[in-house]
Amino acid sequence: MRFELDAAPPFSLSAVIHSHGWARLAPFNFDAAEGQLLYTCQLKDMRVVNLSFEEIPNGVAVKSNKSLNQEEQREISAVVTWMLGLDQDFSEFYEITRQEPKLKQVQEKAQGRLLRCPTLFEDTVKTILTTNTAWSGTIRMTQALVSQFGEPLPGDSNHNAFPTPERIAASEEHTLRGTTRLGYRSPYIHNLAQEIQSGQLDLESLKTASLPTDQLRKELLSIKGVGNYAAANLLMLLGHYSYLTIDSWAIKMVSHEWHDDQTIGPSAVENAFEKWGEWKGLAYWLWDWSYGAE
DNA sequence: GGTAGACCTGGACGC
DNA sequence: GCGTCCAGGTCTACC
Numbered sequence: 001m002r003f004e005l006d007a008a009p010p011f012s013l014s015a016v017i018h019s020h021g022w023a024r025l026a027p028f029n030f031d032a033a034e035g036q037l038l039y040t041c042q043l044k045d046m047r048v049v050n051l052s053f054e055e056i057p058n059g060v061a062v063k064s065n066k067s068l069n070q071e072e073q074r075e076i077s078a079v080v081t082w083m084l085g086l087d088q089d090f091s092e093f094y095e096i097t098r099q100e101p102k103l104k105q106v107q108e109k110a111q112g113r114l115l116r117c118p119t120l121f122e123d124t125v126k127t128i129l130t131t132n133t134a135w136s137g138t139i140r141m142t143q144a145l146v147s148q149f150g151e152p153l154p155g156d157s158n159h160n161a162f163p164t165p166e167r168i169a170a171s172e173e174h175t176l177r178g179t180t181r182l183g184y185r186s187p188y189i190h191n192l193a194q195e196i197q198s199g200q201l202d203l204e205s206l207k208t209a210s211l212p213t214d215q216l217r218k219e220l221l222s223i224k225g226v227g228n229y230a231a232a233n234l235l236m237l238l239g240h241y242s243y244l245t246i247d248s249w250a251i252k253m254v255s256h257e258w259h260d261d262q263t264i265g266p267s268a269v270e271n272a273f274e275k276w277g278e279w280k281g282l283a284y285w286l287w288d289w290s291y292g293a294e
Numbered sequence: 295g296g297t298a299g300a301c302c303t304g305g306a307c308g309c
Numbered sequence: 310g311c312g313t314c315c316a317g318g319t320c321t322a323c324c
Contacts, residue, residue, distance in 0.1 A: 132317040137303065183302035188319090227319045248317065 001067045005077060007059035007086040012110035013037070014055070016084050020285075022115045025126055025139060026146040027162050040153055041079065041118065042161035043072055048153050051076065053084070060084060065153075082207070085113035088239065093279050102288045111286050116237050120203050121196060122162045127233050128188055128225045144180040145189075168193035188225030206238065213240040213278075232281065241281035244269055253289050 017023045017037050023030040027040035038052045050065040062080055081087060090112035097103035106112065117123045129141045149167050150160030168176065168190060177186035195201035206219060213235065220231040232243040244250065246266045254269045255261055269284075276283035 128319095130317090131319070132301085133303070134305080134317070136305085137317085140304085177302095181303070184300090184319090185302080225319070229318060 001064045001073075002061055003073060003077070004056060004061050005059050005080060005086055007084070008089050009058075010107065010110035011059060011086070011113075012055070013053060013060055013084070015109055015111045016113045016115050019111070019114045021130075021135065021138075022117065022126065025142045027150065027160060028115075029159070039083070040150075040159045040161050041076070042151050042164070043075055045072070046151070047072070048151050048161045049076075050153055050156075050159060051080070053080070059086060079118045083116050083118060085116065088113055093282060096276070096279065097283065100283075103283060103286060105288065106286050112282060114237055114285075117162065119162075120207055120234070120238075121165055121192070123237050124192065124203065124220075124223065124226065124230075124234060125189055127230045128185055128192075129182070130233075131185070131225070131227070131230055141180060141182050141185070145182070148179045149176075165193040165196035169197035185225060188223075191224055213242050216240060217243065236281050236285065241283075242278045244273060244281055244284050246270070250284070253287075257290055 014035065017030060017035075022028060023037055029038040029040075030036070031038070036052060036054075038050060040048060040050050042048050047066070049068070052063045054061045054063070060080070062076065064076065068076065090106075093112060094107040097106055117126065125145070126138070126142060129145075130138045133141070146160050146162055149163035149171065151163075151167075153159040153161070171190075173187055173190040176182065176190050180186070182189060192201075192203075196203055201223075206216060209216065211219070216238065217231050217235060217240075220226050220234050221228075226234070228243075229245055229247050232245040235241070235243050236245065246269050250269050251264060251266065254272050255264045258272055259268065273280040273284045
């Protein structure tokens with residue numbers, strides 16, 4: 001089954017796919033040779049379907065491996081709109097970056113949208129799994145979580161949906177740790193799933209909450225396992241760009257760009273992007289870094 | 295408020 | 310094959 005969704009111009013599916021590493025984390029499946037993105041999605045009625053995305057002139061065409069009823073199609077339309085940021089408008093950002101040589105490519109390439117997961121729960125878990133580990137570790141842990149706890153695609157044991165909070169909460173923490181090798185992150189993920197499952201935390205409501213950025217950040221920082229870096233990353237996914245995702249890579253990039261590779265601290269990274277105000281997170285993220293280019 | 299040390303895993307490296 | 314070291318953010322205890 002195939003249907004089309006409009007996107008606010010300019011739009012580039014490729015720019016969304018390459019906006020960060022999410023496309024390489026299960027249950028996303030990115031075929032680099034074909035340039036095709038797939039996602040194994042569990043619907044509200046618990047059905048699991050495989051979705052693929054194709055760029056068309058005014059937006060994106062969505063293909064499902066199974067037929068969908070009207071309600072399911074409405075649900076997937078809303079989910080894909082959120083995942084690809086189809087309704088996001090970056091004209092203000094493009095306006096202020098036009099004169100900056102290191103950002104002049106952003107409008108031309110329709111950059112700005114960041115690939116998101118259907119739920120903030122999934123984005124939060126994946127963000128926690130990026131902390132204090134190499135990227136290969138993030139891929140391994142996410143794959144283990146999906147294959148061990150995700151609902152399988154009918155007739156295809158190689159593809160599972162991302163596990164629901166209920167499914168993770170129903171397991172024992174030591175089982176989660178033992179089967180997925182999440183290490184010390186395991187209690188963070190388990191605790192988050194339990195809080196959502198019990199109704200103590202309504203994480204998904206933050207996607208549409210009209211809270212000031214600082215308040216939203218405070219809510220995110222209250223989650224065990226989410227610190228400054230993780231909160232900034234999640235804020236970016238929620239469309240708030242006034243905090244920087246300062247990790248070891250950011251420090252290395254800024255040190256090389258403006259400090260002759262001298263040792264610097266996080267405040268130097270902050271200072272370097274202060275002028276971009278509420279857009280500084282995005283300016284940093286899309287900056288055309290000279291590191292590795294020479 | 296700032297800082298040190300522990301947390302956990304996989305990979306690189308030396309023997 | 311085995312042991313050691315290191316990288317990567319966050320939490321907690323302590324000052």
